[in-house]
Amino acid sequence: MSQxxxxxxxxxxxxxxxxxxxxxxxxxxxxxxxxxxxxPSSEIIENLADVSKDANMYVEWSTNxxxxxxxxAAASFAGLRSICVMKQNGVNVASDFLLHxxxxxxxxxxxxxxxxxxxxxxxxxxxxxxxxxxxxEIPLVEAGDFQEAKDMLKWAFELSEEIQNLVxxxxxxxxxxxxxxxxxxxxxxxxxxxxxxxxxxxLDPVEGPVVSVPxxxxxxxxxxxxxxxxxxxxxxxxxxxxxxENPEVLVITSSGATLYSREAIHLCxxxxxxxxxxxxxxxxxxxxxxxKHLKTTxxxxxxxxxxxFMEENLKVLAQELAPEVGQKTxxxxxxxxxxxxxxxxxxxxxxxxxxxxxxxxxxxxxEYQTKAAQQAFFNxxxxxxxxxxxxxxxxxxxxxxxxxxxxxxxxxxxxxxGCYSMAFLPCGFSSLKTLHAMGxxxxxxxxxxxxxxxxxxxxxxSVCGDSTFFHSGMPxxxxxxxxxxxxxxxxxxxSGTGMTGFQSHPGLPVDAQGNExxxxxxxxxxxxxxxxxxxxxxxxxHKTQQTxxxxxxxxxxxxxxxxxxxxxxxxKKGKKQxxxxxxxxxxxxxxxxxxxxxxxxFRCPGLRWDEEKKTATIDEVICAGCGMCAAxxxxxxxxxxxxx
Amino acid sequence: xxxxxxxxxxxxLIITGVGGQGNVLASRVLGNLLSDKGFSITxxxxxxxxxxxxxxxxxxxxxAGESWSPQIPKGQADMVVALEPIEALxxxxxxxxxxxxxxxxxxxxxxxxxxxxxxxYPSMDELQKTIEGxxxxxxxxxxxxxxxxxxxxxxxxxxxxxxLAKTGVLPIDRDGFEKVMLRTMGEKKxxxxxxxxxxxxxxxx
Numbered sequence: 001m002s003q004x005x006x007x008x009x010x011x012x013x014x015x016x017x018x019x020x021x022x023x024x025x026x027x028x029x030x031x032x033x034x035x036x037x038x039x040p041s042s043e044i045i046e047n048l049a050d051v052s053k054d055a056n057m058y059v060e061w062s063t064n065x066x067x068x069x070x071x072x073a074a075a076s077f078a079g080l081r082s083i084c085v086m087k088q089n090g091v092n093v094a095s096d097f098l099l100h101x102x103x104x105x106x107x108x109x110x111x112x113x114x115x116x117x118x119x120x121x122x123x124x125x126x127x128x129x130x131x132x133x134x135x136x137e138i139p140l141v142e143a144g145d146f147q148e149a150k151d152m153l154k155w156a157f158e159l160s161e162e163i164q165n166l167v168x169x170x171x172x173x174x175x176x177x178x179x180x181x182x183x184x185x186x187x188x189x190x191x192x193x194x195x196x197x198x199x200x201x202x203l204d205p206v207e208g209p210v211v212s213v214p215x216x217x218x219x220x221x222x223x224x225x226x227x228x229x230x231x232x233x234x235x236x237x238x239x240x241x242x243x244x245e246n247p248e249v250l251v252i253t254s255s256g257a258t259l260y261s262r263e264a265i266h267l268c269x270x271x272x273x274x275x276x277x278x279x280x281x282x283x284x285x286x287x288x289x290x291x292k293h294l295k296t297t298x299x300x301x302x303x304x305x306x307x308x309f310m311e312e313n314l315k316v317l318a319q320e321l322a323p324e325v326g327q328k329t330x331x332x333x334x335x336x337x338x339x340x341x342x343x344x345x346x347x348x349x350x351x352x353x354x355x356x357x358x359x360x361x362x363x364x365x366x367e368y369q370t371k372a373a374q375q376a377f378f379n380x381x382x383x384x385x386x387x388x389x390x391x392x393x394x395x396x397x398x399x400x401x402x403x404x405x406x407x408x409x410x411x412x413x414x415x416x417x418g419c420y421s422m423a424f425l426p427c428g429f430s431s432l433k434t435l436h437a438m439g440x441x442x443x444x445x446x447x448x449x450x451x452x453x454x455x456x457x458x459x460x461x462s463v464c465g466d467s468t469f470f471h472s473g474m475p476x477x478x479x480x481x482x483x484x485x486x487x488x489x490x491x492x493x494x495s496g497t498g499m500t501g502f503q504s505h506p507g508l509p510v511d512a513q514g515n516e517x518x519x520x521x522x523x524x525x526x527x528x529x530x531x532x533x534x535x536x537x538x539x540x541x542h543k544t545q546q547t548x549x550x551x552x553x554x555x556x557x558x559x560x561x562x563x564x565x566x567x568x569x570x571x572k573k574g575k576k577q578x579x580x581x582x583x584x585x586x587x588x589x590x591x592x593x594x595x596x597x598x599x600x601x602f603r604c605p606g607l608r609w610d611e612e613k614k615t616a617t618i619d620e621v622i623c624a625g626c627g628m629c630a631a632x633x634x635x636x637x638x639x640x641x642x643x644x
Numbered sequence: 645x646x647x648x649x650x651x652x653x654x655x656x657l658i659i660t661g662v663g664g665q666g667n668v669l670a671s672r673v674l675g676n677l678l679s680d681k682g683f684s685i686t687x688x689x690x691x692x693x694x695x696x697x698x699x700x701x702x703x704x705x706x707x708a709g710e711s712w713s714p715q716i717p718k719g720q721a722d723m724v725v726a727l728e729p730i731e732a733l734x735x736x737x738x739x740x741x742x743x744x745x746x747x748x749x750x751x752x753x754x755x756x757x758x759x760x761x762x763x764x765y766p767s768m769d770e771l772q773k774t775i776e777g778x779x780x781x782x783x784x785x786x787x788x789x790x791x792x793x794x795x796x797x798x799x800x801x802x803x804x805x806x807x808l809a810k811t812g813v814l815p816i817d818r819d820g821f822e823k824v825m826l827r828t829m830g831e832k833k834x835x836x837x838x839x840x841x842x843x844x845x846x847x848x849x
Contacts (some may be wrong), residue, residue, distance in 0.1 A: 014672075014679040014687075121690060145711055148684075155842070178714035179675055179687040259686075259713040267717060345715045364719030365741055365779075368778070375774045376737035380730040381763035383662065383755040388698040427697075427756060599759050605697055608754060609761060619786055621797045622753060 007052040007184045015182040017175040018043035020146045021113065023081055024153030026055055027108070029188045031152065032075035033059045037500035038087030039122035040176040041115035045085050046503070049512040052490045061503050064471040065090030066097050069112065069409040073101055076110040077210050078194035081157055085113045089417075091129045092463055093472070095136075098166070102136045102222055103212035105164045105205055108192075109157035115171045118256075118305035119343030122173070123578050124421060124435065126341070130309045133168045133283045137222055139229040140168045140283035141238070144258035146180030152238055152280060154185070159232060163225040164205055172305060174256040175344070197300075231282045238280025239289055246296050247275030249331075249356050253303040254279045254310060257344055261303045264349035268359060285313050287321070293327040294318060301356060302332035303349055307340065331356055365545070385429040390567035390624025391605035392514055393420045394427065397536035398602065398632065399545045399562075400461065401429035407550065407552060409461030413490075414448065416441040416473075418465040419499045420492050427603060432463070439464065439472025442489050446476055449485030449557075460487045467497040467505040469522060480559045481530045488551050489531070489594040491522060494566040502569055526559040538562040541631050567624050576625025578640035580606070580618045586637035587615040594634045645762045647813035648681045654707040655814060656716045659804075660735045661727030663700050666801035671702035672837070676824045677816060678706050679799050688714025697756060699731055706814065723813055725804050727787070728753050736778045745781045747807050747848075749800055751788030783807065785847040791840065799840040806844025808824060818842075 003013050004023055015023065021044050027031060035045040049059040058075075062068035065086040065226075077528035087093070087565075091114045098112070133140035141150040141156050153169055160167040200207025203217070212218060214367045233239070245252075250273060253261040265274050277293050279285070294300070302311040303323035311332040318328050333340040337352040347363050353359035387394040397420075404411040415421060415432035416439055424432040434444050445462035464473040469491055480487050496502040504510050509519040527534045534551060536544045544562065552556040565572050589596040589609065598616050599609040606623030607616055616638065627640040661667040661703055668689055675685045688703040705712035721739035726732030726748040736744065757763040766774070768770070776782050785807055791799035809816035820842055825834040 012679070014675050014685055035724060174688060174714050177689055179672070179689075180684070180711050181679060181686075182682050254802065256714075259711065260715070263713040264715065346713045346717045350717070363717055368740065368742055369719070372733075372737045372740050372778055375778065379766040379774050380733040380737070381755050381758050381765060383697070383699050383731075383734075384757055386756040388697060426760070532798050543734075574798075596761065600761055602762050603756050605754070605756060605759065607759060609759065619754070621751065621792070 004056055005187070006049055008167065008185045008468050009184055009186045013182055013184060014179055015146060016043060016179045017146055017149050017171060017177065019047055019121065020149035020182050021171065021560050022047035023182070023184065024150040025376025026051070026187045027150065027185045028157045029081055029190055029192070030083055031057055031080040031192050032082040032551045033057060033085065034062045034071040035085035036062055036065045036068050036090055037497045037503040039500055040084050040117060040173040041087045041113070042500045042503065044113065044514065045499070052513050055187070055377045057424065057640060059512050061505065063506055065093040069094040069097050069101070072110060073106065075194070076106040076108040078108070078196045080108040080192050080194055082108065082211055083111050083113055085122070088114050088116045088127055088129045089125070090114065091132050092515040093438070094634050095132065098132070098136055100212045102138050102166055103218045104168055104210045105222070105331055106160060107164065107206065108164050109160040109403045111153065111160060112166055112168045112226055113171065114168065115173070115176045117173050121343070121631065122203070125415070126306050127205055128306055128309070129168065129170050130283070137226055138166050138168055139163070139281070140170060140504040141280055142170050142255040142282050143175060144254065144278050144280060146175070146182050148238060148280065149175060150182055150185070155238070159229060162232065163228050165222065165225045170255065172256045221330055226284060230286060230374070233281035233284070233286040234288050236286070239286065239295065240278050241275060244272060247274040248297065249299045249301055249353065250275045250277060250293060250297045251301045251303055251353070252277045252279065252310065252314065254282050255305065257303045257305055260346045260349045263346040265345060266277055267350040268353050268357060268361060270353065270357060273357070274353065279310070279548050283313065285317055287317060290314065290317050291321050291325055294321060294328060298328060299356060300328055300330050301337065301353060302313070302330065303344065306342070308333035385422055385425060386603065386605060387419065388567050388624070389424065389604055389638070390536050390626035391419070391424065392494055392562070392564035392566065393492060394602070394604060395541060395564070395628045396490070396562045397423045397428040397431050397617070399538060399541050399548055400490060403433050403457065403548045404461070407459060407549070409457065409459055411461060411552070414441040414460070414462045414463060417467060420465060421464055422489050424464070433484055438468055439476050442473050442476035442480065445487045445489065446480035446483065446485045449480060449482060449487040452486060462487060463490045463491060466491060466493040466495065466497070466507050466522065470506045474525070477526065477531065477557070478529060485557060486555055488548070488560060491559060491561045493522060493561050493563040494603060496566060496569055498566040498568070499574070502566070522560055531559045533559045533561070535561045536561055538564050539626060539628055539631070567626065576623070576643050578625045578627040579643055580623055580625060580627070580630065580638065580640055581615050583637045583639060584613060586635050588635050588637070589616055590614050598629050598633060598638065602629060604629055650706060650708060652722055653709065654705045654712045656720050656722045657704040657706065657814070658716065658721045658735050658739055659704070659725045660704040660731040661700055662731065663698055665700070665727040666798050667700045667702060667727060670801040670805055671704055671823055672730060673821070673828070675704060676828065678814065680820060681815060681825065682742065684711055686711050686714050692714065696744065699734060701735065709825060723808070725808055727804060730765070730774070733771065736775070740778055743780045745811070745813065746779045747783045747785065747804060748775060749787040749804060749809065750784050751786060751800070769821045783811065783848055785844070787844060787847070789827070790808055790843050792848070794812055794836060794840055799836070802837050802840035803844030803847070807848045808843035809841070810845040810848040
């Protein structure tokens, strides 16, 4: 049993931000937690699932984020506390339900936890959930460190119950995936009872049905709740100030940027002239508190990630407060002092602060920096992202690419989100030509597949992972079938939500809590929908290519399931199926041979080209023993021997 | 807090390597060990997409006082522990300064661009000289080969932890390590990790 549940009140532990959030949920007495995996949010649900049986919780990986919010909302309607967790993109998916939920209101405390990814460290966009707080007109709170990540979540539940509406608790990668010291609180031992009351008057918020109508009445009520939240924010212990009474510059910040700002003040050696107002409650802004601080200075630097969300809200307030606090000069994103894209760091904030203070900030010794830059340029070759050794995706895209190339009609692949997104890179033979949201590959392909009417005669292929198939691939497939679109959908079934750490999904025989669950069979579903379906193993490229080619020639919607377990999955990791070797006498990578097909084109990290011997070699440490390189070697020099 | 003290506060440690080398685990073990001694620890990590064959880096701030940023400011690393040698050089480029120290594994993992022939991997001699020229002190150990003796290259990460302990730059002791192992890995896996820790320490002169 982990410290997450066993840790006693008062104990100090090193927790990852997501563990701190999970502990906060336990200390808040949350009964239901639902989410969909997505970096950097996944460990919150994972950690809660691990302790769910001891903690008397229900935890699930929902089919998608909209359903996760719906599942969590049901718990709230029945009087229980619930959270729903997702990466930022998930809020987009859930937003339709959310816009209705904030009108109907909630009962048991309910907190939405989106984890944003400034700098897109593990994403293909850097959109942020904060904008949704304004759109949804709900309170937004953001933790400034690891302790607060735990403590604020508990407080967010009290707030949600006080105003009877959803509260957004936003995290970012550098909090969720960073670790810091946390002092634990008490986990309450309660046995909450679920009961959904609906027999009261339609407008009764506790006893009536939960609906979003009458809209104008409920919208007004919702705005009153937001005003109440603002009043509570005025006294929040999570809004703190450190610095002189009348600072030369006031830094206003929140979330992960708090730690950068604090360090930047230190780097500029400016503790005696710069004040730091850290806001935990970032929407709506507490007007009186802001007014009090605006009065103390004329120069304000706003530090936040990514867009000028707080900055714009602060400027509106400052304009309203101008008669009371005077005219202020704001520095931040609009002024160009702080970048408006990417993630921040202490250096960027220090440079901005130094500029305003009339100082210079030179982080690195110039001579050293020049020398190190030169050395790194010549001796540290770039490490591009690639599929892991033994990854079935490399094998799948090898076949997809080769068949499309041989077909010679400019066929292309529409992709979406997963490890296989990387197939737009050389590791996937640059196969993906469109790449957008979850499930979008098949949706976009469905559209392309109807353009024959306008002369489009290129073969249209989509790829979709097994978890993505259930998340949002199915409606796209249904659309393609119903509209007789001509597409070949390849489902890259690696038996788990691979990219985020093998979370369960509806196609697997187990749920988040480890219970046996009915596994929904993807081929059966696709056949029932009306598609022509084939299943193959991408580690057998000849058969795979034959099957794919046959499907490509057929009209209508075809589904090819390329099934092979992820090389990193717990059941496969570290276990080689084959011992690989290269017969140096047969390898003809040079001298009128294959021109290093295995290393130059296939590019598995487990292979190396030996410049002296002029042959391919196997890197024993890296090779995962999948056997695929033996299947592609044209001269049969690479051989595989089954590991006993 | 015990008697342990820091040579510098905050002490800035970077652990770097390639996805799959156990970088994150090494940083967690060290973080837990130093946290047990009463230090305030912040660790910033890059993983997720970066674990797919890319460079992985953990920034650790160790302080007797407050929490520091999960990203170390440029040019302010005190020690770089590299599970892969060119990753040491990559980190020095951004976070190095003339007083920095490095412990590097000597076993290379070729970037995909090197495998395909688009770029060249330097010789180990050249790489060692380059790293020595950019550091106050540098140690090179073949942790991967030693780990293979224990049956799995993954133990290279714990050997690097043992090596770091032996350099004495941080208050890391074998007992503290054992305590963390027992708590996080359990009794069954602790002995082999202790062995890896000892083997790493022995490789530092």
